[in-house]
Amino acid sequence: MKDFKLDVAFIDRTEEMALLRNYLENRPNSILFLYGPKSSGKTTLMYHLFAQMEQERGYDINFLNLREILLTSYNDFIDAFFKSAEHDNGIRTGTRRQYSLFGLFKLDAFTERMLRKKQEDPFLVMKREFQRLQKKDIQPVVIIDEFHKLDGLYMPDRQKRLIVELMNFFVAMTKESHLCHVIIASSDAFFIEQVYVDSKLRKTSKFMKLDYLEKEDVFAWLSDIRKYNKVREYALGREEIELIWDTVGGSAWEIYSILEDLFRHSLDEILARIKREKVAMIADWVDYEDMEERRALLSRFVEENPIDRRKLTGMRNLLGQAVRDNILYYDPVEGEYGIQGRSLEWGIRGYFDEV
Ligand SMILES: Nc1ncnc2c1ncn2[C@@H]1O[C@H](COP(=O)(O)OP(=O)(O)OP(=O)(O)O)[C@@H](O)[C@H]1O
Ligand SMILES: [Mg+2]
Structure with missing residues (x-):
């Protein structure tokens, strides 16, 4: 292994790891949604959990990071979730498996062909797999990162949204049949909000926020x-x-x-450059036809951060834009908007100092 001048390490997330483990050590009863601001460490935390649990007996952990996968059709979903040994060119995930997979579920080539020909129901295939594992006293766990990327895909009959069907399926697998743990992560605040405002999903889900390091x-x-x-x-x-x-x-x-x-470089130079870059980023973001509104919005965050969403009525479109552009962060569970990270706070303050 090459020796780097700077290596990466996993910095303490004791509390969060304990919460995740507690979820996994109880009988499945809800979907767990992991959310939090951009780059707070959601994916890293889940990889860490995955690596840790993989060493333990009694669990079958299936981790899927959809960010790495091109998803444009139903078949891409089938590819991502189901792959037979014949197609196996992914990460090896331990020796417990007959076929180790990059996709979530191991299949025999026949089932895979049937799925591909749409003669087999993917949800039934998954359920059968969970039941098979449970019979062997193995607890299945499904972890999906960047789940919102499935939005925009449809079931083969084109009538139903895949993401909705999948979520209903996971509700059935957790709350109703207690078959499988499901952890879903997303960096898309609006996706989390959709789940959160849907009363049926909200009641059958848990929400865990992962913020920046303490x-x-x-x-x-x-x-x-x-x-x-x-x-x-x-x-x-x-x-x-x-x-x-x-x-x-x-x-x-x-x-x-x-x-x-x-x-x-010296630390002073580096930190000064970061602040300059953030000021430029804010100036860039503000520079649109609706400049005055953008400025007025950001100026409120100089005084108060985060802000309760009820104090920001009538600006939903602009707020949405700011969140999509990673200027603001939205927490649907707390019901508040905040600046996306401390360095950007410097950018906003610096911008108003300059103008
Ligand atoms: N606990 C940690 N210890 C050390 N480094 C970390 C930790 N958590 C995150 N990082 C680093 O921070 C960066 C961002 O982390 P990560 O991609 O996991 O965030 P994320 O919340 O999944 O981001 P996104 O919102 O884009 O999905 C990575 O380079 C990762 O190495
Ligand atoms: Mg991530």
């Missing part, structure tokens, strides 16, 4: 980058860590980017 975890991490990231060329003092926290908060991705740049 201050103490960032401090524990950055105080020992030698241990966590195998960095040998420099170390960070308390004051420097404070400056990093002050600029990007607990955004692991931005922290990595700073650590990488520190091999070539």
Whole structure:
């Protein structure tokens, strides 16, 4: 394995891991939705859970990250969820399986052909698989990342939305038959909102928010980058860590980017550049025909962050745009809008200082 100057590490998520494990250690009774701001670490957390659980007996963990997959048709869905050994060119997921799969469910070639010819119901195939595992005293777990990517796909008869059918199926598998655990993650706040406002789904689901890292975890991490990231060329003092926290908060991705740049630049230069970039990003976003509204909206966040959505009535379209453009973040469960990360707070404040 190559030795990197800066390696990646998994920084403490004890609380969140414990919540996920608690969900898995009880009989399936609800779908668990994992949501949170952009790049907060949802995918990383699930990979970590997956890796940890895979070592344990008694579970059959099926992890599918839809971000990696091109999904334009029903057949793409079949490919992603079901693959037979013949097509196996994906990640090996342990020796327990007869066929190890990149897709979710292992199938014999016959069933796969039937699915492809649409002569087999994919939901029944999944249910049979869950039942088979349960008979063997193995608890099936389905983890799907970027679930909202299934939106826009239809069942073969073109009448029904696949994502709706799948969600109903998962409700039946959890709340009704208690057959299988289902964890769904999405970085699309509007998808989570759709689920949350649908009373039937809301009542049969749990919602878990994953926010950026806590201050103490960032401090524990950055105080020992030698241990966590195998960095040998420099170390960070308390004051420097404070400056990093002050600029990007607990955004692991931005922290990595700073650590990488520190091999070539001073911390002051790096942090000043980040702030300049964010100001430019805000100036760019504001520069539209509806500039005045955009400015008025952002100026409210200088005073208050996050803001309860009931205080922001009459701006739904613009708010939606801001969320899609990753300027604002929307939490449908808390019912509030906030700035997408601490560095962007600097961008917004800096923008208003300049104009
Ligand atoms: N607990 C952690 N420890 C160390 N690094 C982390 C941790 N969580 C996330 N990261 C880093 O932060 C970056 C973003 O993480 P990740 O892609 O998991 O976020 P996400 O919430 O899934 O993002 P998206 O909203 O785009 O789906 C990654 O580069 C990852 O390595
Ligand atoms: Mg992700």
